[in-house]
Amino acid sequence: MEHILQNNHYQLCDEIGRGRFGTIFRCIHLLSGQLFACKLIDKRLLSDPTDRSCLQNEPKYMSLLSPHPNILQIFHVFHHDHFLCIVLELCHPHTLLDRILPRPFPEAEAASVMKQLLEALAHCHRLRIAHRDIKPDNLLFDSANNLKVADFGSAQWFGDGRSMSGVVGTPYYVAPEVLLGGDYNEKVDVWSSGVVLYIMLSGVPPFHGESAAEIFEAVVRANLRFPPSTFRSTSPSAKDLLRKMICRDVSRRLSAEQALGHPWIQSGGEKRDLM
Structure with missing residues (x-):
């Protein structure tokens, strides 16, 4: 070679x-x-x-x-x-996961990362490509600190009305409709991105388990909570976006384009009350 x-x-x-x-x-x-x-x-x-x-x-x-x-x-x-x-393209060896591990992100920093991730996903979805394995390990940064989505090995084209199927992804981040075994759409990437945002703000995943099977059960139940111990200082607007991204009902879950228009993203993570 x-x-x-x-x-x-x-x-x-x-x-x-x-x-x-x-x-x-x-x-x-x-x-x-x-x-x-x-x-x-x-x-x-x-x-x-x-x-x-x-x-x-x-x-x-x-x-x-x-x-x-x-x-x-x-x-x-x-x-x-x-x-x-x-x-x-050459990026830093440290991924978003490496940045999250030491401490949760301030809202402004989390909003900046999430905006870039949603911009990338909106671009993918406009071209009818779903990533299907969004997680902090697959999010890199270049020398100018711009986020770069990597690892498209699980990606799939869904143009011409095609649906997607098959269990792909990573336990903490996979959407419930993937685990339930039916067809699904590109909003699986929005769910995974919402989980990434939750972890950026709290340092822990929203759905836990001692094994992959237990994590999958928690994901399918999709009982989203905001424990006061980790979310006491998180703004109502950030929680609102999380609820709309980590939403079990796919028809009510935001698209990547809609998430980009959310007030929390638009304000750059400023702590302001929802109107």
Whole structure:
């Protein structure tokens, strides 16, 4: 694989992370000196058909969605008999999850992150693509601190009236309609984003369990609460947005575009009473 990269003027540097399907390296474009990220995937390790599908999905959907200021940009894809190499925009190694772990976010900071995430999802949904695995681990930041949505391996196109099905996603963040086994729409991404916002503001997920099965049961019940110990200082407007994003009734759940228009997002997370 190294010689294919060099033939295309890229040189692998140090390892900076590991994803579901491969190792991520820093790489340099030899002609310009510009730094990129390179995801190197050993196709021989992907025996599962679902994994192989994810491998094809990621570069396809990222190419369709690029460029967008809040979606990780893809530059090149190089194929080899045994390897796939994807050259991507270089971001900080720390994800949103790493930023949340030390402490909850002030509302203004959480609103700034959520606005960027919703901008990216609104763009995806306009192009009839659902991400289906929104979680803090998949949200990166560039050198200018702009949020970048990454990992489109579970993405799916829902154009021409197509519905989506299949259990994909991550326990704490997956929408209840996904777990119930029927068809669903792109608002699964809004639910997951609402869970991300809840965690940014409180430091804990809204639905708990000792195992994946227990978490799934709590998600399906969707009994959304705001414990005073963690939400005492949270504004009514932020809670209102959370209720409208983490809403079990899909017909009443906001779309990404509607969530962008919510007063809390529009005010930049300013603590003001709902009118």
